[in-house]
Structures are given as structure tokens and as C-alpha cells.
Amino acid sequence: MNMYYDKDADMSILKDKTIGIIGFGSQGHAQGQNLRDSGYNVIVAEVEGTDNYKLAVEVGFKPVSAAEVAENADIIQILVPDQVQSKVYYNEVIKGLKTCPY
Template sequence: MAKVYYEKDADISLLKGKTIGVIGYGNQGHAQAQNLRDSGLKVKIGELKGTVGWEKAKEAGFEVNENEKIAQEADILQVLIPDEYQAQMYKSDIAPYLKEGK
């Protein structure tokens, strides 16, 4: 049987003071970004400039920037874009900015 985790099983204080970058503001990205923000965490959105996702994230009150900028600024990244785009975006927008512990 699968183990189910609840709020009491996590220590959100470990994420306080960190910037969480959510790459992609679609079906998964918008929900997870809002949950993180509602939990009191600092969230920034990475999106392609001029896309619907960019506009929706702005309208929701998030700081939005291009993926490579978020990759540089965030302590933790969530990559929530369609699978077929992840490899190329990772190579061009994330990998060049990774460093130890990030």
C-alpha cells in the first residue's frame, strides 16, 4: 500500500527564505505555484515572454521572467513544462546556471 504524507509529515521551515522557481505556468505550474505562495514561500515563475502563461502568472501577482533568469535567481526549481520541451529547455536555460547545492 502506498504511504500517504500529510502536512504534519513535512517541515516547511526548511523552505523559508528560499526562492522557488516554477518553470511553466500551465496546468501543473499554476496550481503548484499558488500552493507554494499560499504556504508563505517566495515563488517566481519562468515562462516564455508573450505567452498566455506569462500573462496569467502576471495577472495572478507573480514575478515572471524568462526561464534562464529564474534559473539564475531560484534556490529550488520545479520544471513543469510538457515533456517534449524539457530536455532542450534544460540544456539551454537551466544547465548553464547550475552550481553546487542548486
């Protein structure tokens, strides 16, 4: 088994990337702020009018739709409840996906 430590990670590969967070609940809230506060470019998707939308605005994000995140992010984290993940993916995320350059 290989063990990896902080020193083994090259975080500079994320510096010019946009990281999209879809869902601003307990996971999206923590990860989105952590990434942003670490200097990364983060965009957030949340349903307008929800408590999580209001929270995202309160902490300085400008929430957009999941389709907009998919269209504009290089890396996407889908952090919505399991029971709605497929609906969010097929109804919104897939509309904005672009061909992977790798």
C-alpha cells in the first residue's frame, strides 16, 4: 500500500482552474469556502430561494444554476443528496458539460 502526504500533492495544478460546487449543504458549504479561502476560484450552484442559497450569498458566493456551473467549471463536485443526484445530473449538469480535453 502506498501512503501519500500533503507534501506529495501538487496543488498548483488547481490554481488556474475553476472548481464548481453543486449543492451548498453541509458538504458544499464547507468544501466551497475552504477552497475559496485557500485561493482557488470557486463557483456555486444552489436552488434560488432555499436556505442554502441564502447561506451561499451570506458567505460571499453568487449562486448560479447547476447547468451554469457545469458550463463554466473545469472540475465539478456534485454535493446534493443521493436521492436527487441523478435528477440534477440529467436535468441540468449534462446540458453544460463540455468535452474533456484530457
